[in-house]
Amino acid sequence: MNVAEYMSELGQKARAASRLMARADTGSKNAALDAMARVLDASREQLVAANQKDLENGRANGLDAAMLDRLELTPARIDTMIEGLRQVAALPDPIGGITDMNYRPSGIQIGKMRVPLGVIGIIYESRPNVTAEAASLCLKSGNATILRGGSEAIHSNHAIAACVSQGLVEAGLPAEAVQVVETTDRAAVGELITMPEYVDVIVPRGGKGLIERISRDARVPVIKHLDGICHVYIDDQADKSKAINIAINAKTHRYGTCNTMETLLVNRAVAAEMLPELAEHYAELGVELRGCAATRELLPQVNEATEEDWATEYLAPILAVKVVEDMAEAIEHINRWGSHHTDAIITENYTKARAFLREVDSSSVMVNASTRFADGFEYGLGAEIGISTDKIHARGPVGLEGLTSQKYVVLGDGQIRQ
Amino acid sequence: MNVAEYMSELGQKARAASRLMARADTGSKNAALDAMARVLDASREQLVAANQKDLENGRANGLDAAMLDRLELTPARIDTMIEGLRQVAALPDPIGGITDMNYRPSGIQIGKMRVPLGVIGIIYESRPNVTAEAASLCLKSGNATILRGGSEAIHSNHAIAACVSQGLVEAGLPAEAVQVVETTDRAAVGELITMPEYVDVIVPRGGKGLIERISRDARVPVIKHLDGICHVYIDDQADKSKAINIAINAKTHRYGTCNTMETLLVNRAVAAEMLPELAEHYAELGVELRGCAATRELLPQVNEATEEDWATEYLAPILAVKVVEDMAEAIEHINRWGSHHTDAIITENYTKARAFLREVDSSSVMVNASTRFADGFEYGLGAEIGISTDKIHARGPVGLEGLTSQKYVVLGDGQIRQ
Numbered sequence: 001m002n003v004a005e006y007m008s009e010l011g012q013k014a015r016a017a018s019r020l021m022a023r024a025d026t027g028s029k030n031a032a033l034d035a036m037a038r039v040l041d042a043s044r045e046q047l048v049a050a051n052q053k054d055l056e057n058g059r060a061n062g063l064d065a066a067m068l069d070r071l072e073l074t075p076a077r078i079d080t081m082i083e084g085l086r087q088v089a090a091l092p093d094p095i096g097g098i099t100d101m102n103y104r105p106s107g108i109q110i111g112k113m114r115v116p117l118g119v120i121g122i123i124y125e126s127r128p129n130v131t132a133e134a135a136s137l138c139l140k141s142g143n144a145t146i147l148r149g150g151s152e153a154i155h156s157n158h159a160i161a162a163c164v165s166q167g168l169v170e171a172g173l174p175a176e177a178v179q180v181v182e183t184t185d186r187a188a189v190g191e192l193i194t195m196p197e198y199v200d201v202i203v204p205r206g207g208k209g210l211i212e213r214i215s216r217d218a219r220v221p222v223i224k225h226l227d228g229i230c231h232v233y234i235d236d237q238a239d240k241s242k243a244i245n246i247a248i249n250a251k252t253h254r255y256g257t258c259n260t261m262e263t264l265l266v267n268r269a270v271a272a273e274m275l276p277e278l279a280e281h282y283a284e285l286g287v288e289l290r291g292c293a294a295t296r297e298l299l300p301q302v303n304e305a306t307e308e309d310w311a312t313e314y315l316a317p318i319l320a321v322k323v324v325e326d327m328a329e330a331i332e333h334i335n336r337w338g339s340h341h342t343d344a345i346i347t348e349n350y351t352k353a354r355a356f357l358r359e360v361d362s363s364s365v366m367v368n369a370s371t372r373f374a375d376g377f378e379y380g381l382g383a384e385i386g387i388s389t390d391k392i393h394a395r396g397p398v399g400l401e402g403l404t405s406q407k408y409v410v411l412g413d414g415q416i417r418q
Numbered sequence: 419m420n421v422a423e424y425m426s427e428l429g430q431k432a433r434a435a436s437r438l439m440a441r442a443d444t445g446s447k448n449a450a451l452d453a454m455a456r457v458l459d460a461s462r463e464q465l466v467a468a469n470q471k472d473l474e475n476g477r478a479n480g481l482d483a484a485m486l487d488r489l490e491l492t493p494a495r496i497d498t499m500i501e502g503l504r505q506v507a508a509l510p511d512p513i514g515g516i517t518d519m520n521y522r523p524s525g526i527q528i529g530k531m532r533v534p535l536g537v538i539g540i541i542y543e544s545r546p547n548v549t550a551e552a553a554s555l556c557l558k559s560g561n562a563t564i565l566r567g568g569s570e571a572i573h574s575n576h577a578i579a580a581c582v583s584q585g586l587v588e589a590g591l592p593a594e595a596v597q598v599v600e601t602t603d604r605a606a607v608g609e610l611i612t613m614p615e616y617v618d619v620i621v622p623r624g625g626k627g628l629i630e631r632i633s634r635d636a637r638v639p640v641i642k643h644l645d646g647i648c649h650v651y652i653d654d655q656a657d658k659s660k661a662i663n664i665a666i667n668a669k670t671h672r673y674g675t676c677n678t679m680e681t682l683l684v685n686r687a688v689a690a691e692m693l694p695e696l697a698e699h700y701a702e703l704g705v706e707l708r709g710c711a712a713t714r715e716l717l718p719q720v721n722e723a724t725e726e727d728w729a730t731e732y733l734a735p736i737l738a739v740k741v742v743e744d745m746a747e748a749i750e751h752i753n754r755w756g757s758h759h760t761d762a763i764i765t766e767n768y769t770k771a772r773a774f775l776r777e778v779d780s781s782s783v784m785v786n787a788s789t790r791f792a793d794g795f796e797y798g799l800g801a802e803i804g805i806s807t808d809k810i811h812a813r814g815p816v817g818l819e820g821l822t823s824q825k826y827v828v829l830g831d832g833q834i835r836q
Contacts, residue, residue: 019753023777096776102798108787110797113775117809200809221639221810242832249834335437344828357531357827358514359441369526369830378835379528379826380520391535391618391823392639393811405809408797409775410762412787414660416667417796 007191011198018144033089036167050159116142118200128156141403151184227339228258235347236269294323310337342374363396425609429616435594436562451507454585468577534560536618546574559821569602645757646676653765654687712741728755760792781814
C-alpha cells in the first residue's frame with residue numbers, strides 16, 4: 001500500500017473515532033486514562049525492551065549523546081509518564097460546558113457549548129514520552145489523534161501506543177481514537193498536514209526547522225510555537241531589588257526554555273545604578289553579555305551587540321543588553337524585535353504598568369514578574385500541549401481548552417424568524 | 419511599481435497603523451465612525467457619480483441585471499451604510515477587557531486581555547457597501563484593514579474609502595488604518611493572502627468559488643464560510659404545529675441565505691402524519707420536493723432524491739426530504755452530509771433534545787427553533803462580519819469578538835520562578 005492510501009485510511013478511522021469520542025462521557029475518558037496508566041505500569045519490561053532497540057539503532061546511526069538521552073525511557077521517565085496520565089484524568093473535563101446562555105428578544109435562548117476540535121495530528125521528535133502525554137490531552141478533550149513521532153523512537157512509540165490502545169478498549173472507547181503512524185517514510189508527514197477532510201489541526205512539537213517546514217506546507221491549521229525572544233524592561237521607576245531578582249531569574253533559572261529572557265532593556269536614568277551590579281551577578285553565573293554602545297560605556301568589558309543579537313533566541317548563557325531612553329522606546333524595541341512571546345516591565349509606576357500591558361503585543365505581558373512564569377502549569381491550565389505564538393485560535397500556553405472549539409446552542413419553543 | 423512591491427508597501431503601512439489602532443481608545447474609534455458617517459452623508463453626490471462610472475462600465479462589459487443591482491448605490495443604500503456606521507459606534511468596545519483574573523499559588527495574578535488581531539484582509543465581490551461595513555467592524559475591533567473589492571466596483575469603493583480615510587484623520591487616527599487596494603490586477607489577491615508578515619487573517623466574502631480558491635492558496639489564516647446545508651429533523655415526539663411552522667419557515671422565509679434548510683429529515687413514525695400536510699404548504703409556496711423512497715411512498719408526485727441532493731445547497735425553492743428510522747439515523751445523516759452550519763431538532767423529548775445538542779457537530783445546533791435564526795444580529799452579537807464553518811478560532815456567526823484575540827496579562831510583586 002502506498003503512503004497516501006495508508007494515511008488516508010488512518011484519517012478515515014480517526015474521523016470515525018472522533019465522532020464517538022465527541023460524545024464519550026467524562027467517566028469513560030477518565031477510565032481510559034486510568035487503564036492506560038495501569039497497562040503502562042504492567043508493561044515496563046516490554047517498554048524497556050522496545051526502547052533498547054531504538055537506542056541500539058540510534059547508537060549504530062551515530063546519534064549524539066543529547067539525542068540518545070532524550071530517546072531513553074528510564075524507569076523514572078516511565079513513572080513520570082504514568083503519573084502524567086493520572087494527572088490528566090484528575091483535570092476537569094472541558095467538553096460540554098455551556099456558557100453565556102441568554103434569552104434574546106425573539107424568545108430563543110442562546111449559549112455556547114464547548115466541543116472537541118475533532119482529529120488532531122501531533123508531529124514530534126525523539127522523546128517517546130510525548131506519545132502518552134499528547135494522547136492523554138487529546139483524549140481528555142474528546143478528540144481523536146494521529147501521532148507521528150520521530151523515526152528514531154519508532155519501537156518505543158509503538159510499545160507505548162499499544163498500552164494506550166489497550167486502555168481505550170478496556171474503557172469501551174474506540175482503539176482508533178489514538179493511532180500512531182506505522183511507517184517512518186517522511187512522505188507520511190506531507191500527507192498528514194494536507195488532509196483537511198480528516199485532520200482538523202496540527203500541533204508540531206520540535207525544533208524551529210520542523211515547525212517552519214510544517215507551517216509552510218500545511219493545508220490544515222497549525223497551532224505552533226516559533227521563537228521565544230523574551231524581554232525584561234527595567235523602568236526608571238523600578239524597585240531595584242525586584243528588578244535585579246527578576247532580571248537574574250528570567251535569564252538564569254533555565255537557559256534552554258522558550259520563556260527565558262534573551263534581551264534586557266534598561267532605562268537610561270537607572271542604567272548606571274543597575275547595570276554594574278547586574279553584570280557582576282551575571283559574571284558569577286557565567287552569562288556572557290552583549291551590549292549596545294551605552295551599555296558598553298558603563299561596562300567596557302562587554303562585547304558589542306549587533307542587530308542580529310536583538311533577533312536571536314540564544315537558548316544559552318548569553319544576554320543582549322540595551323539602554324533605552326524611555327518606556328516608549330522599550331515597547332517599540334519589543335514589538336519590533338521580539339517574537340511576541342513573553343515580555344515584562346519592572347516598575348512601581350501604575351500608569352506605565354497599565355500602558356505596557358496594553359501596548360506590548362505579546363502572548364504574555366507581565367508586570368514585576370519573571371518571564372519564566374509563562375507556562376501552562378504556572379498559569380493554572382493543569383496541562384500544556386505547547387505555547388502558541390500565533391494570535392488565531394490559541395495564544396500563549398495551550399492547555400486542554402486550546403484543543404476545543406465552541407458551537408452555538410439555541411433552545412426554542414417553536415420560534416420562527418419574522 | 420509591480421504588484422508585489424505595491425502590496426508589500428500596503429502591508430507595511432497597515433502593520434504600522436495596526437500598532438496605533440491597538441492602543442486607540444474607545445472615544446477616538448467612535449469619533450472616527452461618527453466622522454465617517456458625517457463625511458459619507460456630505461459626499462452623496464460624489465458617491466453617486468463614482469457609482470455611475472462603475473454602472474456604465476458594468477453595462478458596457480455586459481454584467482447581468484442581478485450583478486448591476488448589487489453594484490448600485492441607491493440613496494437608500496447610502497442611508498443604510500451611514501446608519502450601519504452609527505450602529506457600530508454604539509456597540510461596546512471589545513478591546514482591553516480583562517477576564518478570568520485570578521491569583522496563583524506563586525502569588526502572581528493572571529488574566530486574559532482581549533486584543534486586536536492586527537491586520538485583517540477583506541476580499542469581497544460587487545457590493546460597494548461592504549467597504550464601509552467591513553472597515554467599521556475592523557476599526558471598532560482595533561485592527562487595521564486592507565480591503566480588496568471587486569474590480570467592477572472600483573470607483574465606488576474608492577469614493578467610499580476616501581470618506582472613511584477622512585473620518586479616520588478627523589478623529590486623529592492613522593489614515594492607513596483602512597486601505598483599499600488601488601489596482602484591479604488579480605495578482606494583488608495572490609499577494610494579499612501570502613504575506614503573513616503583514617496580514618494576520620483573511621476574511622473572504624463572496625461565492626463559494628472565491629472562498630475555495632482563497633483557502634487553497636492562502637498562507638495566512640482564513641475565517642471562512644463555505645456551504646450552508648442545514649437540516650431540520652422532525653422527531654416522533656415533535657409537537658406537530660411547531661414542526662410544521664419551523665419546517666416551513668426554515669425553508670421559505672428566504673431561499674438564498676446560508677441558514678435556510680436544504681434537507682428535511684422526518685421520523686418514520688410521524689411521516690404519514692406530517693409529510694402530506696407539509697407537502698401541501700410547500701406546493702402552495704412553490705417549493706419543489708425531492709424525496710427518498712419512503713417519502714415517495716407517501717407523496718407519489720415527488721421526484722426522487724439522489725445522494726447528490728443530500729450534498730447540495732440549493733439556495734432555491736427546492737427541498738430534499740428523507741424519512742429516517744430514529745434520531746441516531748438523523749444525526750448520522752447530518753454529520754455525514756451536512757456542512758456543519760446549522761441544524762435543528764423538533765422534539766418535546768428532553769433526553770433526545772440533550773443528545774442532539776451534544777452529538778450534532780455543527781456551528782449552531784437548535785431545539786424547536788428555525789435554522790433562520792443563525793445570524794449575528796439574532797444572536798445578539800450586534801454585528802456580523804460573516805458566519806464561519808471552521809472550528810478553529812471562530813465558529814458560527816462572527817461578530818467583533820471574532821476579529822480579536824486574547825493575551826495573558828500577569829501582575830506580580832517581584833515574583834521569581836522557584
